[in-house]
Structure formats: C-alpha cells, structure tokens
Amino acid sequence: MFNVLQYDFVQNAFLAGSLIAIMAATIGYFVVLRAQAFAGEALADIGFAGATGAAILGISSLLGMLGLTLLAALGIGALGERVRGRDIEIGMVLSFALGLGVLFLSIYIQNGANANAGVSVLFGSILTVTRRDVIITLITGSVTLLILTFLFRPLLFASVDPEVAQARGVPVRLLSIVFLLLLAVATAEAVLVIGVLLVFALLIAPAAAAERLTHQPLTAIFLSVILGLTFTWGGLILAFVGTGNHLPVSFYISAMAALTYFASMLIARFRSPRRYRALPHPNREHMPVHTHRRGKNGVFRHI
C-alpha cells in the first residue's frame, strides 16, 4: 500500500493537496462568515476561462487561473458591496466568464487538442500536478496565509459586524477587496485539485461544517483545516487503494465533504441550544437571551 508513495506524481498530489486544503479551509472560514459563497463559485468559473485560455497560449493552467481570478476579484470588489443584490452582479460576471471559457475551449479543441483537457479543468486533475505547480502553490499559499494572519483580527471584526467595524475605523471596504484577492488565489489553487465544479468541497464544506460545530473562530478554523486535510488525504488514499476501477479523487473528496456538512447540520440541530447560555459574557445576565444574539466575535449567532 505504501509503495505508491515512491511515485513522483503521488508525492506531488499529496504535497499540493495538503497545501491547498489548508489554505482553502482557512480562507473558507471567512467566506462562510461573510456569506460570500457565491463569489467563490464565480471565481472558480472564472478560473475555468483562465485555465482554458492558458491552454491555448500554452502556459501553465495554474498561472492562467491565478491571473484571471485576481483580475475578476478586483472587478467584483469594485462592483458590488452589499449582500443583497451582489449575487446578481456575481451571476452576470459568472455567466460571461463561462461563455469565455467555452469559447477558449472550443478554440483549443479546434486546434486539434484532446477534448478531455477541459474535463480535467472542470473536475480536477490532482494526479497531473507538476513539481512546479507544487512550488507555486507553496509560495502563494504561504503568502496568503501570512497576509491572513496579519489581517486576522480586523478581518474577523469586519466580517462579523461590518457597521460597527466601520464606525471603529476599520477600513472595511479595503479589507473586503484584499479578502477577495486572497479568495481568488485560494480558489484558483483549489480548482487545480478538485476542479471548477467541485471547488466547494475544499473551499466551503470544511469551514461550513466547522462553523456549525463550534463558534470559537480559532477552533473553527483549526477544525476546518483538519476536515479539509482529511477529505483530501482520504480522497487520494481511497482512489489509490480502493476498488480496481479507479474512481476519480474528486468524487471521493466531494462526497466526503458533502456528507460531513449534512452530518454537521444534523448535529447542530439536535444539540441543545442551552449550551451557549453557559458561555461567559459581560452584562449577559441582565439581558434576555434572545435579544442578545451576537456576542463577542459572533459567538451567539446560532441561538
């Protein structure tokens, strides 16, 4: 069983998969908190256009995706700010990006290339990751996580309560654009592992499940990273070890991710809401519980 690890492509898959799982799970926590899931989806679809465009130009698909998603993140950040209505703008950008992707793909196929190239972008191709991709992932991943560490407190504040954060002098607008750029990087790289269509499995599902199970931000991020790593490793191991007909890694990862999320929903529903009343909070005993939904760092949001 362990002798598959000698192969280069297996090592690359594990290295890139782990790096990306960590980054996507961390960024994903803020995506869930800021209710920007649809933006993540749109960025992934833009990555599709980037990857197919890069294929025509003959450059690495990761670079193509990074280029276009960063550009689109700036565009989305400039266009829409509020939650309401933002989804329309994102939807329009998304449909245009998919149109471009289809165009690039058809040009690419007309040039005589193999039609399966597009499928691997749509559904991921972790087993074809090169050593160069791993290095790019390592560099961009560490930069992203570093920036996120620096921004952690203000970003958390701005995500949980934008109005109060604004009033306290946190540059909410700037933060939201910087965050979209980080999200763009994470999405482009998650697409490499799991594909355009399944990017939620690494970006959203671990964080959404973690956020249902714990309300402490740091614990939730930690749990989310662990879940992300479990899905990725589990998917890779199952694909290598599992039954003879070599089912795709992406299927295992997305199935585990979705089932975990559904399970977390059930757990959160059946767990007693009284649990949160025991949490210490200043002035808490003077207020009725239900008027006091949002404590420090959004701790009581689910009551």
Place this chain on the structure above:
Amino acid sequence: MFDMLQYAFIQNAFVAGTCVAIVAAMMGYFLIVRGLTFAGHALPNIGFAGAAGAVLLGIDPVIGLLAFTISAALAIGILGKAIRERDIAVGIIMTFALGLGILFLSLYSGYAERVYSILFGQIVGISQENVLFTALSSFLTLILLLILYRPLLFSSFDPEVAEARGVPVNALGLAFLVLVAITVSIAVQIVGALLFFTLLIGPAATTVRIVHRPLWAILLAIILGICYTWLGIFFAANGTWPVSFYIATISFAVYLPIRLLSPLWIGQRARKNMSMKQGTLSPGFQSSEDEQNDATKVSGRISGISR
C-alpha cells in the same frame, strides 16, 4: 446571409431557443427578486449530474434530470431558509450532485462529448420532436407561472405581510423551485447548463435596473431574452464560435453599461416615488394601492442594490 433560415436545423434552433428564452426570462425575474441567483446556477449543473446517471443506467436523460433537479430543489427549499445559509446549502448540494456526476461519467466510457453537450449545449442540432416537446412544456410552464403570478410576487417582495394575509409562503417557494427544476430539466438538454443560466439571469438582471414595475420588467426581460437568443444563433450560424459564448457576451455587454449607469436614475426615482406615495395616495382604491406598494418596494429594493 438570411438564407440560413431555410435549413431545418436552424429553424429548430430558433423556435426552441425562443421558447426557452421566454420561460427563462420570466422565471429569472422571480429568481432575482427572491435572491436565488445561485440556485439558478446550481440547478442546471445538478441536472447535468442526473443526466450523466441516466446515461449510465441506459434510461432517458430527462428522467435523471428530473430526479436530480427536483430533489435538489426540495433540498434547497428546506435547508436554505435564511439567505446567509442558503448559498452554502445550495453550493454543497451542487458539489454533492456533481461529485456523483463525475462518478457516473468515469464509470461510463465515451465521456467528453456527453459532458460538453449537456454543460455547454448544442442548440444547433436538435430534432423536430425536441422542438415540439420544448414548445409544449414551455407553454405549460408559462401558464403555471401566470397562475402563481400574483401570490408569488407578493411573497417575493414581502414574505412577512404575505404570510399574514394568508398566502402560503413556504409552499409557494417550494412550488416555484420545483417549477424551476422542471424547466431546467427540459431546457438543459436543448440549450445546455451554461446558456440556460445566462438566459435566466441576464435579461432579468438588466431589466430590473431599467423598469420598476414587475410586469414591465418581465415583458422587457422576455424581449431581451429573445433578442439575445436570435442574435446568438445568427452569429453562431455565420461564424465559427459556440452559441453560448455569443449569448453570454451579448448579455454581459448589455448589462454592464446599464449596471454602471443605473445609479443615475434609480436613486432619483426612488425618492420621487417616496414623495408621491406620501402625497397623493388615494385610500379606498385597493388595487392601485397594491400596485403602488409593489412599485415602491421594487424601486426601494433596487436603490438598496445600487450603491
């Protein structure tokens, strides 16, 4: 240049495309005012997974499409009550379905063409039967939408008040999503997941920024949708690039300037409307009051969007 219209397959594409465009534009308006854009993107993709499963089992793709989209629509309706939660629920349901889709596809050999035809569509290349089927089902959907029109509009704009007035808001929401799912199942085979999403969101997103009366917005969206479709097929028949690219590009090219310029007129109109409502509202004339309320709410919502 126009002699391409003699060909039967071009005629079929025009007729089927027009039917889909009409239903999609009307449905898209409701999706947008209900904040369900993401569901509009997810359902066609989920349908794709269902079609892949049906192909694997050797049954008609429509059955797979219907099974997957309807169960997903019900799941979205039940799991995603709050807007915050809904996007995540929708996304994860989509991921689950598409994960199954890739599983089905990998079990089924002869792979890429099928994926592309469902995802990206092949409107030029459908049969006479398909056209008839599409026309008939579009007509039925349209009638159902017209029956649901008033309560649906009411519950979309003001769910609390609608509920208080006895409108079954939750049931309506579910019924609407199931209707979307059925339409998706029929349309996706004809125009593909991508193009259907474009026709769903593109026209309506543009018109809610131009007109504020729901009925006018819907009518204008239908006209826009038909124009996009015809232009797209026309360009594609004369050029070499895919229809979905042309339609998506035209739709974005119309939307972008309107989105950027709309703050010029939307803010003004909302203020004017507000003062009108305070000044000259005649009590006792129920229907006009309701209409006025609708209109104020639309423009109010849009002015909320616009900043």
